[in-house]
Amino acid sequence: MSDHQYKFNVTMTCGGCSGAVERILKRLEGVKTFDVSLESQTANITTEPTVSYDTVLAAIKKTGKTVNSGEADGQTMSV
Numbered sequence: 405m406s407d408h409q410y411k412f413n414v415t416m417t418c419g420g421c422s423g424a425v426e427r428i429l430k431r432l433e434g435v436k437t438f439d440v441s442l443e444s445q446t447a448n449i450t451t452e453p454t455v456s457y458d459t460v461l462a463a464i465k466k467t468g469k470t471v472n473s474g475e476a477d478g479q480t481m482s483v
Contacts, residue, residue, distance in 0.1 A: 405453035407436060409477055410460050412447045415470040416440075424467040432463050445472075457481055 416422045422442040429438045429447070434455035439448045449460055457476040461483060464471055474481045 407453060408451045408455060408457070409475075410449045410451065410457055411475040412449075412461070412464060412483075413445055413472040413474070414440075414447055414464060415472060416442050416445055418442070421467075421469060425464055425469060428463050428467055429460075432460065435460075 414425060416425065419442060422440045425447055426438070426440045429435050429440070429449060432455075434452040435449060436452060437450045440446075441448075447464065451460065457474065461471060461474060461481075471483045474483050
């Protein structure tokens with residue numbers, strides 16, 4: 405199996421918001437790389453094949469930020 409590519413549109417209003425998302429992704433096991441952009445309101449994450457979309461979505465939601473949309477390997481997913 406190959407790595408997963410997840411993309412989320414997350415409402416972030418300041419550096420603290422994007423920092424919170426970055427901190428939770430750093431601690432999430434199986435995350436290989438991530439790029440959180442305050443400017444574009446996105447979080448792009450590459451994970452190992454064993455990490456599910458729902459796991460990453462739940463972790464981002466724990467920060468209290470609103471997740472507006474999500475994609476898993478190019479497919480639109482529910483949030």
